[in-house]
Amino acid sequence: MSESQPISLVPVFTATGSLTGIPGAVGMRDAQAATHAADGAARVTGRPAIVVADGLADTLKVASGLVTAAGDRQLVVALVSVDPLDRAIAEPALVTASRSWVDGTGMTANEVVGRVASHTPTRLPVAVLLDGPEQTAAVAVLLAESIAPGPIAHALAPVEQVEGLNEALADLREARRPLVLVGHGAAATSDPEAIAALARAWEAPVCLTFAATGMPPHALEAFIAACADDVPVMAAGTVPWTEALARADRILALGSGLSEADWFGLTDARVVRTPVVRVALDPHPDGVAEMTVVAEAGAFAVALREELERGGVLTVSGWREKFTEARQRWTEAVDEEAEKDAQRDRLTAALAMREIVAAASAQTVFVGEGGASGMWLASYGWRRPVMIPAQHASIGASIGMSVGIREAAPDLPVWAVVGDGAFFYCSRELAGLADRKIPMVAFVFADRSWNAIRLVQTLFFRRRTIGTDLPPVDYVGIARLHGCDGIEVRTPGGLAHALAMAQEAREKPLVVQVTVDKGSIPFVGANLILAELDGVLGKLVAAIGTSGLVAAARDFPALRSNVRVILGALKK
Amino acid sequence: MSRKTLIGRVAPSGAQRVIVRLRDHGVSLVISIPGSQVLPLWESIDRTDGIRLLVPRSERSGAFIAEGYGLAKGVPAVVANTLGPGVANEAVAVASARLSEAPVLYIAPSQPPNKRPRIQEVFQGLDHASFLQGAALEQIACDDSQGIEGAIDAGLTAALGEPSGPVRLDISFPVLFSHTPWRTTAPLRKLPAHPPIAGKGADLLLALESSAVTGGGALAAAGLADDAAIHPGIDAPGFGLSFALGLRLGRTRSPVVLVTDEESVLAQLDVIVVAQQAGVKVSLACVDPNPAAVERMRNLADQTGVAWLPVDSKTSPSQVRESILERQKSLTLIVG
Ligand SMILES: Cc1ncc(C[n+]2csc(CCOP(=O)(O)OP(=O)(O)O)c2C)c(N)n1
Numbered sequence: 001m002s003e004s005q006p007i008s009l010v011p012v013f014t015a016t017g018s019l020t021g022i023p024g025a026v027g028m029r030d031a032q033a034a035t036h037a038a039d040g041a042a043r044v045t046g047r048p049a050i051v052v053a054d055g056l057a058d059t060l061k062v063a064s065g066l067v068t069a070a071g072d073r074q075l076v077v078a079l080v081s082v083d084p085l086d087r088a089i090a091e092p093a094l095v096t097a098s099r100s101w102v103d104g105t106g107m108t109a110n111e112v113v114g115r116v117a118s119h120t121p122t123r124l125p126v127a128v129l130l131d132g133p134e135q136t137a138a139v140a141v142l143l144a145e146s147i148a149p150g151p152i153a154h155a156l157a158p159v160e161q162v163e164g165l166n167e168a169l170a171d172l173r174e175a176r177r178p179l180v181l182v183g184h185g186a187a188a189t190s191d192p193e194a195i196a197a198l199a200r201a202w203e204a205p206v207c208l209t210f211a212a213t214g215m216p217p218h219a220l221e222a223f224i225a226a227c228a229d230d231v232p233v234m235a236a237g238t239v240p241w242t243e244a245l246a247r248a249d250r251i252l253a254l255g256s257g258l259s260e261a262d263w264f265g266l267t268d269a270r271v272v273r274t275p276v277v278r279v280a281l282d283p284h285p286d287g288v289a290e291m292t293v294v295a296e297a298g299a300f301a302v303a304l305r306e307e308l309e310r311g312g313v314l315t316v317s318g319w320r321e322k323f324t325e326a327r328q329r330w331t332e333a334v335d336e337e338a339e340k341d342a343q344r345d346r347l348t349a350a351l352a353m354r355e356i357v358a359a360a361s362a363q364t365v366f367v368g369e370g371g372a373s374g375m376w377l378a379s380y381g382w383r384r385p386v387m388i389p390a391q392h393a394s395i396g397a398s399i400g401m402s403v404g405i406r407e408a409a410p411d412l413p414v415w416a417v418v419g420d421g422a423f424f425y426c427s428r429e430l431a432g433l434a435d436r437k438i439p440m441v442a443f444v445f446a447d448r449s450w451n452a453i454r455l456v457q458t459l460f461f462r463r464r465t466i467g468t469d470l471p472p473v474d475y476v477g478i479a480r481l482h483g484c485d486g487i488e489v490r491t492p493g494g495l496a497h498a499l500a501m502a503q504e505a506r507e508k509p510l511v512v513q514v515t516v517d518k519g520s521i522p523f524v525g526a527n528l529i530l531a532e533l534d535g536v537l538g539k540l541v542a543a544i545g546t547s548g549l550v551a552a553a554r555d556f557p558a559l560r561s562n563v564r565v566i567l568g569a570l571k572k
Numbered sequence: 573m574s575r576k577t578l579i580g581r582v583a584p585s586g587a588q589r590v591i592v593r594l595r596d597h598g599v600s601l602v603i604s605i606p607g608s609q610v611l612p613l614w615e616s617i618d619r620t621d622g623i624r625l626l627v628p629r630s631e632r633s634g635a636f637i638a639e640g641y642g643l644a645k646g647v648p649a650v651v652a653n654t655l656g657p658g659v660a661n662e663a664v665a666v667a668s669a670r671l672s673e674a675p676v677l678y679i680a681p682s683q684p685p686n687k688r689p690r691i692q693e694v695f696q697g698l699d700h701a702s703f704l705q706g707a708a709l710e711q712i713a714c715d716d717s718q719g720i721e722g723a724i725d726a727g728l729t730a731a732l733g734e735p736s737g738p739v740r741l742d743i744s745f746p747v748l749f750s751h752t753p754w755r756t757t758a759p760l761r762k763l764p765a766h767p768p769i770a771g772k773g774a775d776l777l778l779a780l781e782s783s784a785v786t787g788g789g790a791l792a793a794a795g796l797a798d799d800a801a802i803h804p805g806i807d808a809p810g811f812g813l814s815f816a817l818g819l820r821l822g823r824t825r826s827p828v829v830l831v832t833d834e835e836s837v838l839a840q841l842d843v844i845v846v847a848q849q850a851g852v853k854v855s856l857a858c859v860d861p862n863p864a865a866v867e868r869m870r871n872l873a874d875q876t877g878v879a880w881l882p883v884d885s886k887t888s889p890s891q892v893r894e895s896i897l898e899r900q901k902s903l904t905l906i907v908g
Contacts, residue, residue: 029839030810032632032661057808060664060707064632067660067698089670089706093663096703099692261695267686370657392696394657396630424629424842431838450627453606461611466618467627468606471849477875478841531695532608535684536749 010144011408012050013037015061018133019052022140026407028400031058033426035065035076036400041408042074043387044365046188046216048120048147049404052079052140054133056086062127063093065400069125070099071391072211073185073257076125077116079104079139081132091129098127105131109138113146120147122282123185123256162295168277169307171291175250176316178204181263182297183255184211184390185281188219190298195254196226198301201308203315205244205323209255209262210236210390213378217365217385217412224383232323235382236262236390237375237524240326246271246568252304253289254297256280259391261531268537269530269570334379334523347491349373349445349516353380355492356415356443359499360384364413367402369395371419372451373443375522393528396425402440403429415502416442420470421450427478430509434483439505441512444475446488449518456529458521459552459563460540469518479511488513526563541570586717587612587748588619590679593724595623596760598647599677601821602626603634607654607696609681609745626821626850628814629842631658635665635676636811637846639804640818642674644777646768648731649818652679655745656696659703664806666707669738671805675731675766676738678708681745685715700742709737715744717752725758732764768823769802775826776897777819779803781812781836790831790908793859793883795893801831809833813840813905817847820903829896831906834865837872844876853902857881857892860908869907878905 012025013034020027028034031053041049053062059080069076078098082090095101100119104112112128112135119126130136172178180199187208199206206227213235215223227233234241245251245263253263253276263272275290279300283292293300338354341347353376360366366386368374370393377386387405389397398416405414423444433440445451454468476486485508489495498512530537541549546567553563584592591613594602602617603626604610617625628634631653638649653659659680669676683694691697701711710730714723723741731739769777778796780803791797804815809832816830837856847854856878858869866883873880879902881895896904 029835055808056667057664057806057810060667063703064660064663067703068657089667092705093703093707096699096705097660259693259695259697389657392657392660392698394660396661421629424633424845427841428839450606453608453611456608456611460608461615464615464618467604467614467625471845473845474875481838481841481872481875528695529608534695535687535746539749 010048010050010147011038011041011404012052012140012144013404014052016052016054016058018054019136022052022137024144025052026403028403028432029428030426031061032065033400033403033429035062035069035078036397036426037404037407038076039065039069039074039397040367040387040401040404042069042076043214043401044216044405044409044412046219048075048077049408050077050079050140050143052136054081054136056082056090059090060093063090063097066097066125066127068389068392068394068397070097072389073123074125075120075123077143078125078127079130079136080127081130081136094127094129098125100124100126102126102128104128104139109135109142112139113142116143162293164291164293165303168291168293169304171275172250172252172277172304173307173311174314175202176314177247177249177319178202178315179207179244179248179251180204181207181209181251181253182212183209183253183258183262184215185256186254186297187212187215187223190254190296192219192223192226194298194301196231198305199227199231201305202313203320205232205234205320207234207241207244208236209258210378210388211257213382214385214387214390217363220385232320232327234323234327235378237378237527238330240323240330242271242527243326244323249274251276253278254300256282257391261527266530266534268534342492345492347489347495347516349376349447349520349522351492352495352514352516353377355495355499357381357384359503360415361413363411364415365405365409367398367405367414367416369398369419369422370452371395371422372455372522373417373419373445375452375525377417379523395419395422399426399429399442403433406438406440414440416440418442418444419451420444420446420448420473420475423475428482430479430482430484430511433509437507438509439507440509441502441505442509443512443514446475446513446515447518448472451518454518455521459549460533460544462544462548463552475511475513484509484511486511486513488515490515538570583751583753585612585616585749585751586720586743588616589720590724590743590748591616591620591623593721594650595620597724597728597763599623599650601641602650602652603628603638604652605631605634605654605658607658609748610652610654612748613652626846628846631661632665633814633840633843633846635662636668636804636814637818637821638676639665639669639672639674640779640815641822642669642676643672643769643802644819644822646766648675648677648728650677650679655681655683655700656698659700660698663704663707666704666738668804668806668811670707670709673736674738674805675736677727677731678738678740680740680742681748682713682742684744684746700740704740707738708740709735711740711742713742714747717747717750718754720747721757725761728763732766736766777823777826777828779812779816779819779828779830781830781832782807782809790859790906793889793892793908794831794857794896794906795889796829796831809836810839812836813843816903817843817852820852821850825900827897827899827902827904829904829906831908834869834907837905837907841876844878847903848877853879854905855879855881855899855902856905856907857883858907859883859892
C-alpha cells in the first residue's frame with residue numbers, strides 16, 4: 001500500500017449533539033448519514049473510521065447504516081450508548097448489522113480500544129456498546145490516536161502454514177482457463193505487484209468485484225499500473241467480465257467479503273460452474289467456495305506464482321489476450337452509445353455520464369448508489385475510483401459517504417451521482433457541506449423514476465410499470481434551501497456549462513439536476529438483477545418466454561448483451 | 573376466494589393472496605419502497621379494489637407514516653419494503669412504534685430457506701429477524717404458500733393485541749411469486765378492536781416534532797397550549813412530519829397539526845413531496861418572532877408548493893388556531 005496519502009487521525013463522525021465536542025469530530029445532521037460518512041472514509045482510505053452516537057434513536061440509525069458498511073467489509077467502528085432500559089431493543093440490531101461486537105460497558109477506554117484492535121484485522125465493522133457520552137468520547141479520542149497511520153498489518157499465519165494450501169495450489173495449477181477475481185479488501189490492502197505478477201505468470205485475466213472497483217484511489221492507481229497493458233482488468237458487471245467468469249475453468253477469488261453476486265454463485269442462473277478457490281482472512285462459516293484458504297491475498301499470490309514457476313503453466317494460448325480485445329470492444333460500444341446521443345444533441349443518461357466522467361479531474365472520487373444511475377456510473381467510470389455499496393446495492397447512502405470521503409481525503413474532489421428517487425435519504429447533509437464550505441458536487445439523475453426497478457418491470461413484469469414514476473421535483477430549488485448552488489441541465493450544451501461550474505466549484509456544494517428520459521437502460525448490472533431474483537428467475541423467464549424477454553430488451557441496445565447473459569446463464 | 577373458483581384457473585400468486593387477505597381485514601394502505609422482490613405485491617395492489625399503494629422517499633419516512641396512521645385509524649397500515657437494505661432502514665421506526673404501541677404490520681420478502689445458512693454471502697442478505705428482534709413486538713415467518721392467510725391473520729391480530737405494536741412478517745420471496753393452489757383458507761375472523769387515539773376539542777390531532785425540540789412558545793403562539801399533543805414513540809426530532817402525515821392519512825376528517833422547527837422541516841422535505849403526491853394539502857405558519865426565520869420559511873413554502881399562513885405580531889393565538897381548524901383536510905405545520 002502506498003503511503004502517498006498518510007492519514008494522521010482516524011476521522012470521527014457524529015450527529016449527536018452531546019458528542020460533537022470530541023476534538024476533530026465532524027458534526028452531521030443524521031446519525032445514519034454519519035455512519036455512511038464513516039463508511040465512505042473507510043472506503044477511501046482502506047482504514048478504520050469512527051462513528052459515535054448516544055441514545056436509542058441515533059444508535060438504531062447507526063445500526064441501519066452499518067448494514068451497508070458490513071456488506072462491503074468496511075472498517076467502521078461504531079461507538080454507541082443507550083439507556084440500559086433500551087439495550088434490549090438496540091443490541092440485536094447492532095450485533096446483527098456489525099457482525100462483530102464488543103460490550104464495552106464498564107470497561108476502561110484502554111480495555112475497549114484493546115478489544116476493538118483485536119477485531120479490526122477481520123475487516124468487519126465493529127459495534128461497541130458503551131455507558132454514555134463521556135466514555136464514548138474517551139474511547140473515541142484514544143482510538144483515533146492509537147490506530148497508527150500506514151498500512152494495516154495482518155496478524156496472520158505465514159502462508160506456508162495455512163491449511164489446505166497444497167491442495168489449493170495443486171488444483172489451481174491444473175487451470176487451462178484461469179481467472180483471478182479480486183475483492184475489495186484484497187485490492188485495498190494487498191500488494192498489487194504480487195497479484196499482477198501472478199496473473200502475468202498464470203496468463204490469467206483479472207476481474208474486479210463491484211466493491212473492488214471502489215478500492216482507495218491510491219490502491220486503484222497502483223493496481224492498474226501493476227497490471228499495465230498486458231493483464232486485462234475487467235470491471236464488475238460488464239459483459240467481458242461476465243464472459244470471463246462464465247468461461248473460466250479455475251477461479252482464484254481473493255477476498256474475505258465476496259458475495260454470490262460477485263461470482264454468480266446463484267441457484268437459478270449459475271454462470272460460474274467451475275470450482276472457486278477463495279483466499280480470505282477468516283474461514284468463512286458456510287462458504288459456497290469449493291475451498292477457502294486462510295491467508296493474506298498478496299502472500300498467497302506469491303506462493304501460487306512460485307508453484308507455477310516450479311510446475312509450469314497449462315493455460316491455453318490466447319486465453320488472456322482475448323479479454324484485452326473484449327474489453328476494448330466493450331469500451332468502444334459504451335462510448336458509441338453515448339456518441340449516438342451526442343450526434344442527435346440529446347441529453348441521455350449515457351451521454352451525461354460519459355461527459356461527467358470525462359470532465360472530472362484524475363483525482364476525482366466518484367460516489368454512487370445501487371440504482372440505475374450507479375450502473376451508468378460503473379459503465380463509464382470504472383477506471384476511476386467509484387465507491388458504490390456493492391453487497392447490498394443500497395440506495396440513499398451516497399451523500400453521506402461523500403461527506404466522509406471529503407473529510408478523510410480533503411485533497412480529493414468528490415462527485416456523487418444520485419438517483420432522484422434516493423435523493424432525499426441524505427439530502428439534508430448538503431447543508432453541513434455548505435456550512436463547512438466543501439465544494440462537493442452531486443449530480444441528481446432526474447429521470448422521474450425508480451428506474452432500476454422500472455428496468456425489472458420492463459424485463460420481467462411485461463412492462464407494467466406500476467408505481468415507479470416519480471413526480472417532478474425542483475431539486476435545484478431544494479439544493480438552495482440547503483445552502484448549496486444548483487443548476488438544472490436538459491441538453492448537452494447545458495451539461496457542458498454545468499460541468500465547467502463543477503470543475504470550478506470552490507466554496508460550496510453544487511447540485512446539478514441532470515434531467516433525462518426514464519426510458520434508458522444501463523449496460524452493467526445484469527448480475528445484480530440476476531442475484532436479486534435468484535430463486536424465481538427460472539419461473540419468471542418461463543412465464544414470459546424467452547421471446548418475451550428478448551422483445552422487452554429490443555428497444556434497449558445496451559440491454560441486449562445483458563439479456564443474452566441472462567438467458568445463457570439460465571440455460572446451463 | 574373459495575376453492576371452487578380456482579378450478580380450471582391459474583391459482584393467484586402468493587402476493588395476490590397477501591393483498592386480498594389484508595384488504596378483507598380492512599387494511600387499505602400499503603407503504604412501500606420498491607425492490608424487485610416486492611413487485612408482485614405492487615402488481616396485486618394495482619389489481620385489487622379497496623387497497624392502495626403509497627411510495628414514500630425513504631423506508632424510514634414511510635415507516636413513521638405508518639406509525640401515525642396506525643394510531644389515528646386504529647387499523648394497521650402495512651409497510652412492505654424490500655429485503656436487506658430496505659429492512660435495515662426500518663430499525664428506528666420499528667422501535668418507535670413499539671414504544672408508542674402503534675399497530676403496524678411490517679411485511680418483508682425474505683431470502684428463501686436454502687440461502688439463509690450463508691446469509692452473509694447472499695446479495696442483499698440480512699437476517700431480518702435477528703436484526704429487529706429487539707425492536708419488533710412479534711415476528712412471524714412464512715416460508716410456505718399454504719400458510720399465507722394464517723400468517724396475515726396472526727400478524728394483524730398481534731399488531732392489534734394487548735399491547736399493540738409493530739409486528740413483522742417475513743415471507744420467503746419466492747412464495748410471493750408462486751402460483752401454488754392451496755387447500756383451505758381459514759374463515760376471516762374479526763380482528764381485535766383498537767381504539768384510535770382521540771383528539772380534543774374540534775377533534776384536532778396535535779403532534780409535536782419531539783417534546784424537547786418544541787418549547788411551549790410555539791404552542792402558545794398558535795393557541796394550542798391546552799390541546800393534548802402526541803409525538804412518535806421515539807421522542808427525537810426528524811420523524812414528526814412523517815408521523816403527522818400518517819395521522820392525516822389515517823384520520824380524514826379532523827385537522828392535523830404538527831408543531832415543529834426549521835431544522836426538522838428541512839430534514840423532512842421528502843414528506844412534503846409525498847404528502848402532495850398523496851393528495852394532502854400542506855400548509856405552514858411560522859410563529860418564530862425572528863423575521864429572518866419567517867422569511868426563510870416563507871421561501872421554503874414557495875419553493876415546495878406549501879400554502880403559507882401569514883402570521884405577524886398582530887395575529888392573536890386564537891386567530892392562528894382558528895385558521896388551523898378551518899383546514900379540515902390539510903396538514904398544517906407550525907414552525908416555532
Ligand atoms: C435502501 C434501499 N432501498 C431500496 C432498494 C431497492 N432499489 C434498488 S434501485 C432502486 C431505485 C432507485 O431509484 P433512483 O434513486 O431514482 O435511481 P435510478 O435507478 O432511477 O437511477 C431501489 C428502490 C435498495 N437497493 N436500497
